[in-house]
Amino acid sequence: MITIDKLNLHYDRTAGYNTGKKTGKNKASTQVIFDLSLTISEGEKVAIIGPSGAGKSSLLHHLYQTLQNRAALCSQRQGLVDNLSIYHNIFMGALARHHWLFNLVNLIRPFKQDLNNITALCQQLELDQPLTKKVDKLSGGQRQRVALARALYQQQDIFIGDEPFSALDPLMTSRLLESVLAQHNSVIMVMHDRELAMSAFDRVIALDKGRLVFDSKQQHVDQQQITKLFQTSAVA
Secondary structure, three states, X not given: OEEEEEEEEEEEOOOOEEEOOOOOOOOOEEEEEEEXXXXXXXXXXXXXXXXXXXXXXXXXXXXXXXXXXXXXXXXXXXXOXXXXXXXXXXXXXXXXXXXXXXXXXXXXXXXXXXXXXXXXXXXXXXXXXXXXXXXXXXXXXXXXXXXXXXXXXXXXXXXEEEOOOOOOOHHXXXXXXXHHHHHOOEEEEEOOOHHHHHHHOOEEEEEEOOEEEEEEEHHHOOHHHHHHHHHHHHHO
């Protein structure tokens, strides 16, 4: 599905984006990924873990930029439009599937089928709110589920998520993660819950200070090694 070889990423603090190229003498550029090589095959469910600042989000967004024609992204930034409704924000996930005229009409006067589909999706995500409610009136956990619903409404084979459940309680996280894994052929997800990452995914990779330090199939995950990684990072 994707192979990267000796990837180096730099974050430009002035422009606010990642680039694979150095920016000369620009001191505003910081390297965040170092010589990282990785292959992810079709059908794999991969969790990315690591301490804060390890480069997880940078790697994830690089993977999305490579796979975006086939993948849906649920980002930490969410990208919701605050003055629009739950319905409108979720339907945006389907814009690429339809002609612009269909989208325009549907955004002004929603079609029954789309209303039904989005209602069912919200029920699946335990989002019990009127579809007409503006997202700026929602809690953090509710907003996160709207962003997740929009990603799911893209109906892509590959799901890429950057801690998409961080504002939810553990039981709801477990239920929704199971649903996301079941609906997608391939999943690549940054997880803050290490235990869930090790139990729910086929494969776990760990980053530390921009380097790949751990890559293992679920049945071979060394919990002591992962615990040591986070303890060492906390001390440092």
